[in-house]
Amino acid sequence: MIARGLGRSYGDPAQNAGGEVLAPLPGAIAEPAEDGTVEVSAGTSLHELMRFLLPRSRFLPVTPGTRYVTVGGALACDVHGKGHHRSGSFGDHVASFDLVLPDASLRTVTPDDGDLFWATVGGMGLTGILTSARLRTVAVESGYISATTQRLPDIDSLLAEMASSDDEFAYSVAWIDTEAGGRALGRSVLSRGDHATRAQLTGRAATEPLIVPGEPRLAVPFVPPVGLVTRATSRAFNELWFRKAPRFRSGEIQSIGAFFHPLDGVAHWNRLYGPHGVVQYQLVLPEDRDDVLRSLLAQLAGDRHPTFLAVLKRFGPGNQGWLSFPTAGWTLAVDLPVRPGLARLLDRFDEVVAAAGGRVYLAKDARLRPELLDAMYPAAARFRALRSDLDPHRRLQSDLGRRLAL
Amino acid sequence: MIDALGQPRTVLLLGGSSDIARALARAWARERAGLYVVLAARPGPGRAAAAAELAALGCEVEEVDFEATEIAAHPALVEEVAAGRDIDVAVVAFGVLGDEERAWQDHAVAVRLAEVNYVAPVSVGVCLAQRLGRQGHGVVVTLSSVAGERVRRSNFAYGASKAGMDGFYLGLGEALRGSGARVLVVRPGFVHTKMTEGRKPAPLAVSADEVADAVVRAVAEGDDLIWVPRAMRGVMSGLRHVPRALFRRLPL
Numbered sequence A: 001m002i003a004r005g006l007g008r009s010y011g012d013p014a015q016n017a018g019g020e021v022l023a024p025l026p027g028a029i030a031e032p033a034e035d036g037t038v039e040v041s042a043g044t045s046l047h048e049l050m051r052f053l054l055p056r057s058r059f060l061p062v063t064p065g066t067r068y069v070t071v072g073g074a075l076a077c078d079v080h081g082k083g084h085h086r087s088g089s090f091g092d093h094v095a096s097f098d099l100v101l102p103d104a105s106l107r108t109v110t111p112d113d114g115d116l117f118w119a120t121v122g123g124m125g126l127t128g129i130l131t132s133a134r135l136r137t138v139a140v141e142s143g144y145i146s147a148t149t150q151r152l153p154d155i156d157s158l159l160a161e162m163a164s165s166d167d168e169f170a171y172s173v174a175w176i177d178t179e180a181g182g183r184a185l186g187r188s189v190l191s192r193g194d195h196a197t198r199a200q201l202t203g204r205a206a207t208e209p210l211i212v213p214g215e216p217r218l219a220v221p222f223v224p225p226v227g228l229v230t231r232a233t234s235r236a237f238n239e240l241w242f243r244k245a246p247r248f249r250s251g252e253i254q255s256i257g258a259f260f261h262p263l264d265g266v267a268h269w270n271r272l273y274g275p276h277g278v279v280q281y282q283l284v285l286p287e288d289r290d291d292v293l294r295s296l297l298a299q300l301a302g303d304r305h306p307t308f309l310a311v312l313k314r315f316g317p318g319n320q321g322w323l324s325f326p327t328a329g330w331t332l333a334v335d336l337p338v339r340p341g342l343a344r345l346l347d348r349f350d351e352v353v354a355a356a357g358g359r360v361y362l363a364k365d366a367r368l369r370p371e372l373l374d375a376m377y378p379a380a381a382r383f384r385a386l387r388s389d390l391d392p393h394r395r396l397q398s399d400l401g402r403r404l405a406l
Numbered sequence B: 001m002i003d004a005l006g007q008p009r010t011v012l013l014l015g016g017s018s019d020i021a022r023a024l025a026r027a028w029a030r031e032r033a034g035l036y037v038v039l040a041a042r043p044g045p046g047r048a049a050a051a052a053e054l055a056a057l058g059c060e061v062e063e064v065d066f067e068a069t070e071i072a073a074h075p076a077l078v079e080e081v082a083a084g085r086d087i088d089v090a091v092v093a094f095g096v097l098g099d100e101e102r103a104w105q106d107h108a109v110a111v112r113l114a115e116v117n118y119v120a121p122v123s124v125g126v127c128l129a130q131r132l133g134r135q136g137h138g139v140v141v142t143l144s145s146v147a148g149e150r151v152r153r154s155n156f157a158y159g160a161s162k163a164g165m166d167g168f169y170l171g172l173g174e175a176l177r178g179s180g181a182r183v184l185v186v187r188p189g190f191v192h193t194k195m196t197e198g199r200k201p202a203p204l205a206v207s208a209d210e211v212a213d214a215v216v217r218a219v220a221e222g223d224d225l226i227w228v229p230r231a232m233r234g235v236m237s238g239l240r241h242v243p244r245a246l247f248r249r250l251p252l
């Protein structure tokens, strides 16, 4: 069996062919303690949690690109957000969690427990079933972000800008137009920001500073018979995205949803990719391997694969999670519609990334070759050994676990 | 595990020296480096050539002795192959055609044809279904034939054996529903291979590579029954309903 949250992983960690998949527990949130920690059930979504915390002037230190993930899923994937360079990933803010081990015993685990804690943070649900967690939260004055947006003409200026001034902002991420090649390679829109203070708010925002994010307003009603993401549409879309962004604008007040979770505004957006679907490929490279980053971007731009915007972010140092994805350096995430030749392209990318000391994100993977896993995740062997101890009969199984022999 | 791009990691080819089996392995190997291929076939130059060809394409190749009519050996063979690794795709690619007129007049030839084309597929089908059902994933691909869809005078012994195995595997696919394992029945028309060498090609003839490409696609899409070429489906659907008196006079 394997636990499932809201199934927002692009890959197959919450799938289990021929086995059982456990539905998430109902959301449940206790009143925050004095020190700001909050006890929640593992099935609580970050959406519910934010709507609970914001009226209390508190916020989550880490929010991924969608609010529709559970605490269990966020912990099991050790998810990261736009703030990783300053505040690390989800597991860094977990005071403790309750875990049902494969032998059916229940354990409360804290960072002091060492191995079991850091094997479970990022452990893709393969160490046990999380039932609840105690999370640290941060104080905020408002549910708004004071955002700075700027357009950058190429990869050099983007990397230089991020390396030199990301640390001045709590949050930072760039959208790259992957269709642009040549001198425009890496042209991008850099979006950074901080939580807005009360004093920064004007108008409606000032009267309702602790506004909570709402439900999606648009929906894609069905899967079209052919994918709508083609070379032509993605080109047009990327061009438009780049043109509509301001050259430079700072101090713009944006809602939490608009800043962190743009896709959450459209329910079932993934259907646009058509019946063959999409894979997302996310890699991280050490900071000094921007040469590899450039070469991969050039290959994407030169390839026939249509890609909507890719997301680039500069990670700060990683934590001790054995299979945690973030490590200091450049992380690039790109959506690729499934089409012939994609397997070969991504296999090539994997090899280059592994050779450069980087890795791919397991939450988004559904196709990595198992041979490369240990090179990317040096603690994989330790993880297997721990599983053999905890779960000799392999009661916990997932497609990802079997595919990668974890 | 077949991945999100429809690519298997481990393929078992029963009748691994056949042209279609080899073309299939090549097609998967072209998409992915490091494919693990188990060539289950009679030892000899055919299997050695297939192994060398696949190794050159970057596959890891394991050769296993397999004789279709040695029914008693099948269960152990499937268990041994799957001992160390899950089987993502198993291809039932063996079969005989032979001389159509001897195939109903020569007792030994007729019985052997039925054994190789019907009894042996049933035997391996049962073993594979057990194993893949236990795994909870994987696809059994079986190479049936349009000859089994409407059995005709000119090759009825062959056609009848294919009709039998086709029906068995379609049923097996139904029985496996919900287990995670699947069955794909492939009905090619005339395929240019060693088996059909020297025969007059029928209309809509295809190459082994065309069959392979269609199978690779069908495995990725999760289909359970395909015709190659696709147009054969319509042709056969028409032929199925032709009255016997007329069917007899068709030049088939």
Ligand SMILES: Cc1cc2nc3c(=O)[nH]c(=O)nc-3n(C[C@H](O)[C@H](O)[C@H](O)COP(=O)(O)OP(=O)(O)OC[C@H]3O[C@@H](n4cnc5c(N)ncnc54)[C@H](O)[C@@H]3O)c2cc1C
Residues within 6 Å of the ligand: A002, A003, A004, A005, A006, A007, A008, A009, A010, A013, A014, A042, A043, A063, A064, A065, A066, A068, A069, A070, A071, A072, A073, A074, A075, A076, A077, A078, A079, A080, A081, A082, A123, A124, A125, A126, A128, A129, A130, A131, A263, A363, A364, A398
């Ligand atoms: C639009 C979009 C944007 C995204 N942006 C980001 C991003 O910016 N950063 C980032 O890091 N990720 C991002 N992701 C990925 C997503 O955050 C993770 O995949 C997350 O883990 C999904 O949570 P989930 O609740 O849907 O879990 P699922 O996808 O259902 O499961 C994920 C894993 O968690 C395990 N799990 C779930 N619940 C439990 C439990 N109770 N006990 C034990 N294990 C459990 C599962 O077994 C599985 O291994 C994004 C995804 C989408 C769709």
